[in-house]
Amino acid sequence: MVTAYQKDLKSKRSPLNKIKLYQIDAFTDKVFGGNPAAVCVLEQWLPENKMQQIAAENNLAETAFVVKQGDTYEIRWFTPTVEVDLCGHATLASAYVLFKYYQHPTPNIILFSPRSGRLTVEKQDDALTLDFPTDTYEAVTVPEVLVKAFGKAPLEAYKGKTDYLLLFGSQQEVEGFNPDLSLVATVGGRGVIVSAPGTEVDFVSRFFAPQAGINEDPVTGSAHTTLTPIWSGKLGKTILTAQQLSARKGDLTCQYLGERVKITGQAVTYLTGEIEV
Template sequence: MKRIKLYQVDAFTDKVFGGNPAAVCVLDEWLSDELMQKIGNENNLAETAFVVKTGEDYEIRWFTPTVEVDLCGHATLAAAYVLFRYYNHPTNPLKLHSRRSGLLQVAHAGEELTLDFPTDVLETAATPEALITAFGKAPQETYKGKTDYLLVFQSEEEVAGFNPDINLVNSVPARGIIVSAPGKEVDFVSRFFCPQVGITEDPVTGSAHTTLTPYWSERLGKKKLTAKQLSARQGNLTCEYLGERVNITGKAVTYLTGEIEV
C-alpha cells in the first residue's frame, strides 16, 4: 500500500471553482503506467500530473481519465504552483522535463506563473465536413497543428454559443478541436473540445494556446496578447509569441490537499 500526497489546483484563475482543475501527485519514483492511468481515471479531472525529482529539476507526465497526453498546460501550471508553494522549489524558473515534449519551464513572479512552451506549427487545412455539421456552420479559416484543429470564426458570440454534436467531433482524427474568434474585452477567445482523450470540453487549455498564440499574433500584429477561454468555468491567460517558444501566463489556487492510498 502506497500513500501519495495529492493536490487539486484550479489553474488559470484567481478563485476556486474557476479555471481548469488539475490533480498533482509528487512522487519519489515513477509508478507503473497502468497505476498512473487508474489514478487519472479515479480523479476524473481533465488531467492528473505526476512529477518526480531528478537532480534540481523534475520530470512530468500527464494523464486524462483515459490516456496519457503529450502536453498539458494547465496541469503543468498546477504542478509548478504546488512545487513552488508546498515544496519550496529554490530555482526560478522551474525546469520540467517531458518525455514527449522536451524541456518545459515555469517562472513565477508574485501570484503569476508563466509557462515556457514550444510553439505549435500550423498549416492551412480543409475543414472536415463532420466539423461543419457538428458546429452548424463553416469557419472562416481552418488550420491543423501537431495534434489539434483550429477553427476560426467571426465573433465571440458564435464561439460562446456553440453546442456541437460531440459524436461528430469525436469522429475527426485529432486530439481536440479549438474554436476561436476575436474577443470583445480581450484579444481573442476560444473553446476546446477533446472527446477523443476523454474530455467533452476542457475548461481552460494551456497547450491549445501554443496553437492560438502564433495565429493571433500574426493576425493582430502584436506579440503579447490577452485571452479568455469561454467554458462554463472560464479562464484568463496572457500569451506572448517568441517565435519557436510561447509564454503563457496565469494564476492558480489550491482547492484541496489530501492523500491517496493505492
C-alpha cells in the same frame, strides 16, 4: 485484545502506498474557476497503468505526475483515458505545488517531458509563466464532419500536431456553440479548438476533446501554443490577452517568441489530500 481472526485478517491485507494529492484550479485567481488539475509528486515513477488508473479515478481533465531528477523535474500528464503529449494547466498547477508545498528555492522551475522536451515555469508574485514550444500547424480544408458538428463552416481552419483549430468571426458565435460531440470524436487527434476575436480580450476560445475523454476542457493552456502565433500574426502584436469561454472561464496572457510561447496565469488550491494505491 487482538483476536486470532484480526491477526489473520491483518496478515492478508496488501501493503498500501500513500501518495500526496493536490487539486489545483489553474488559470484563475479564485476557487471554482479556471481548470482543475490533480498533481501527484512522486519519489519514483509508478507503472504507467497505475498512473492511468489514478487519473481515471480523479476524473479531471488531467492528472500530472512529477518526479524530481537532480535540479529538474520530469512530468507526465494523463486524462481519464489517455496520456497526452502536453498539458498547460496541469503544468501550471504542478509548478504552483512545487513552489508552495515543496519550497522550490528559485523563481524558475525546469521540467522535462518525454513527449514535449524541456519546459520552464517562472514565478513572479502570484503569476506563473509557462515557456512552451510553439505548435507546428498548417492551413487545411475543414473536414465536413466538423462543419456538421458545429452547424457552421469556419472562416479558416488549421491542423496542429494534435488539434484542429477553427476560426470564426465573433465571440458570440464561439459562446453559442453546442457541437455534436459524437461527430467531433470522429476526427481523430486530441481535440478541436474554436476561436474568434474577443470583445474585451484579444481573442477567445473553447476546446472540445471527446476523443481524449474530455467533452469540453475548461481552460487549455497547450491550445494556446497554436492560438498565440496565429492571433499574433492577425493582430500584429506579440503580447496578447486571452479568455477561454467555458462555464468556469480562464484568463491568460500569451507572448509569441517565434519557436516558443509564454503563457501566464494564476492558480489556487482547492484541496490537499492523500490517496492509497
